Amino acid sequence: MIAALLKRLFKRGTTFALVPMLLNLGTGASGATPTPARLQQLQAQQALHESEAAAARARVAAISAMQVALTQQRIQTAAKLRQAEEATAAAADRMSDLAAQKKAVSAALLVRAAAFAPLLPLIERLALYPSETLLAVPAAPRDTLRGVLVLRGLSREIGRQAAALKQKQDQLDALTTAMAAAAPALEQAEAVQAQQGAVLDAEIASAAASRQSAEDAATAADQAAADDAAHARTLQQALKSIADAHARALARAARLARRAARAGRAGAAAADAQREAELAAPAGAGLGAATGRLMTPVAGKVVRSWGDPTLAGPATGLSYQTPPGARVVSPCAGRVVFGSPFHSYGLLVILDCGGGYDFVLAGLDRLDVSVGQHLQSGEPVGIMAGWDPNQPADRPKLYLELRLNGDPVNPAPWLHARG
Structure with missing residues (x-):
């Protein structure tokens, strides 16, 4: 708690006005000059406070440096994970395309099989009893000859249908084989992705455990704004709600800082001024001329x-x-x-x-x-x-x-x- 408080006080160069405060503590209502012993005591206290403040600043600087290093480590791990995800995406796309093709070929195969089904009894009868099938119905020789010619054409069509059906079945078998061959590549890519994802998850968990909400005075205001935005009906309304809530929090911090300053409450005024400064600080540098330089948010x-x-x-x-x-x-x-x-x-x-x-x-x-x-x-x-x-x-x-x-x-x- 001390480190968090000192960090807020020293984050933007704020300093303690310890000498005037301590001297005021040593004078009475009449404004009498403190004794040499009292002055020595106050100076020792001031030196102690300054030493503690310096140590706190050093700790905050070390923590900040560590956080920067951990952030860069997470970014590098995420970039490495992105490469694994691209491999997974390629393997998954291949598998997905094969699955879609297999589904289409299976549907076409069912259609051809349904069209071919009524011919099966005739094909079977002709194969087993060709003469009886042709002579089963008494007819004039000319009609019998015409029937033989029609049957020959029908046989050719049956042959084409059978060949097309076999081609579709071969395609289906080939796709099934291709999917079986592609599965190990997908499994391996997913395993590498999962391994690197676990490393990143551990880094994220570590960062979350060490993060202190007190280091950012705007956090509570951001959460309140987000809670209000959750009730908005549209995305545009949500963004406006967030901006309005942030503006209100900034105005309130400025108002409290002025009020504390007028009342002579130096500590409260400094804290409110720090809060105002953090709320007024931009969240980022904006996009500006970053055309073509921002990272895509996801693989795919x-x-x-x-x-x-x-x-x-x-x-x-x-x-x-x-x-x-x-x-x-x-x-x-x-x-x-x-x-x-x-x-x-x-x-x-x-x-x-x-x-x-x-x-x-x-x-x-x-x-x-x-x-x-x-x-x-x-x-x-x-x-x-x-x-x-x-x-x-x-x-x-x-x-x-x-x-x-x-x-x-x-x-x-x-x-x-x-x-």
């Missing part, structure tokens, strides 16, 4: 682009098809201002990147961040659901939106090309 491929037609009109974001259990990372440096289920979006995260830019990530299966948490670009945010490559229709999708002052803009130009 874009299956719906900005402006593509949807039931609700042109798409205002991007949709990614992801490998099973893919890790989602932050595209920008910023602060988490929302993280919970939100209507039809599912589990949704909003990242304030600064400069009026907000990234929205929706469709996650698990969150690894909390409201108020500061993130660097590439730092893990959460995880997508797993899925069975043999059932491609059930494949989850990550939805990404970029908003500038609440209005959606095309995020594609900011994201670097996938290599």
Whole structure:
């Protein structure tokens, strides 16, 4: 608690005015000059406080340096995991494509088999009793000859149907064999992904255990804003609710700081001023000229682009098809201002990147961040659901939106090309 308090006091260069306070403690109501012994005592106390403050600053600096190092370690681990996820995505796509082809060939095979079924009794009878079949019905020689010619044509058609049926069956057998051959590659890719994912999970858990909410005075305000936004009906209303709540918290901190200063309460004034400064600090540097330089949030491929037609009109974001259990990372440096289920979006995260830019990530299966948490670009945010490559229709999708002052803009130009 002392380290957290001192960190807030010294975070932006705040210093203790210990000498005036201690001298005031040594004077009475009449303003008499303190004795030399009292002055010596006050100076010793001041030296002790300054020593403790210096030690606290050193501890805070060490903790901050450690947090920076751990953050970079998580980013590097997530980047390494991304490579494993790309391999899983390729293997899963291969398996998914084979499954879709197998389903189509199986359906076509059933159609051909159904069309072929009525001919089977005739084929069987002709094979067993060809003469009896031809002579079973008495007819004029000319009609019998015509029947033989028709039967010959029918036999050729039966042959073509049988060949097509065999071709479809061969395709089905080949696809089944290909799926069996592709399965080990997928299993191996998933095993590597799971192993590296476990390393990242351990790093995330360690960071969460060491993170102190007291180091950011804006955390409580962010959580209150997120709670209000959860009741909004639309995403735009939610973003506006967050911005309004943050503005109210900033105004309240400024008001309290002025009130404490007028009342002569130096400690309270310093704490309120620190809170005001933290609330006023931008969550991130904004996107600015970061065109083509932001990291894509997840492994996989874009299956719906900005402006593509949807039931609700042109798409205002991007949709990614992801490998099973893919890790989602932050595209920008910023602060988490929302993280919970939100209507039809599912589990949704909003990242304030600064400069009026907000990234929205929706469709996650698990969150690894909390409201108020500061993130660097590439730092893990959460995880997508797993899925069975043999059932491609059930494949989850990550939805990404970029908003500038609440209005959606095309995020594609900011994201670097996938290599």
